[in-house]
Amino acid sequence: MKVVVIGGTGLIGSKVVAKLNEHGHEAVAAAPNTGVNTLTGEGLAEVLKGASVVIDVSNSPSFEDEAVMDFFRTSTTNLLKAESEAGVAHHVALSVVGTQRLQDSGYFRAKQAQEELIKASGIPYSIVHATQxxxxxxxxAAAATEGDTVRLAPVKIQPVASDDVAATVGRTAVGDPVNGVVEVAGPDAFQLDQLIGKGLAAKNDPRTVVADVHAPYFGAELKESTLLPAPGAHIGGTRFADWLARQQ
Structure with a gap:
């Protein structure tokens, strides 16, 4: 099965390409540095020839409200049009758990717009929602830093290893389209401010983490369960403590 991975040279995309190829599929990494540009349409028709599935794990280079909306609207529109012309049978996109609950954020409004375009396209689809x-x-931490202080809401978060996200995306892509959302999260829930504090301490980062219930998360205020998956989510096997130990 030929699978084209848009954003296939990035963190998640490169892992998805490797996993699919290991399982005998023809996974093709498509990105500007391989001659495929979804914003301009360059290379799309050529790379999609013979493709059964397209996986879109690309991301905007800018999180500024207007720029990120333009990126997801333009790239998704161009990609879906090219897929329709090429007869692609399954569109898989990576998005974020809680997107619909984070609409005060320009980034998540853009992700919601992307999802709506996919649902309206007529192409069978699966959307994978991953936690952070x-x-x-x-x-x-960087987005929440003011001087030497990191202000974060004391809410729950259930982060996941990128390897586990890639595995879920790959499994979803070679399965039947769900025409809905699949969620994936890590095995453990943490309090956001405490988790970031542990991560900074592990790297001897001198910044101080302060719990603030009104601290924005990329422009949106969080509630206790905003970032958590629904029951029934796929649960990855990598624990944060084990991952952190490997980074050191």
Whole structure:
């Protein structure tokens, strides 16, 4: 089975390509550095020839409200049009647990717009909602930093290893389209501020983490369960403590 992975040279995409190829599929990494650009349409028709499945794990280079909305609307529209012309039978997209609950954030409004385009396309689809990657904890801390203080809401989070996300995306892609959402999360729930504090301490980072119920998360205020998956989510096998130990 030929599977084209948009964003296939990035963190998740490269893992998905490797896993699919290991299982005997023809996984093709498609990204600007391989001659495929979903914003301009360059290379799309060529790379989609003979493809049964397209996986989109691409992300906007900018999180600024207007730029991120333009990225997901334009790239998704171009991609779905090319897929329809090529006869692709299954569109798989990676999105985020809680997207629909985070609409005060420009980034998550853009992800919601992406999902709505997919649902309206007529192409059989599966959307994988993942909780935050372990690797994303650094970016969460950076976004919440003011001087030497990191302000974070004391809410629950259930982060997941990127390897486990890639495995779920790959399994979903080679299965039948669900025409709905599949969720994946890590095995353990933490309090967001405490988790980031542990991560910073492990790297001897001098910043101080402060719990603030009104601290925004990429522009959106969080409730206790905003970032948590629903019952029935796929649960990855990698624990945060084990992953963190490997990073050191």
């Amino acid at each position: 990657f372990f690797e994303f904890m650094k970016a969460i």
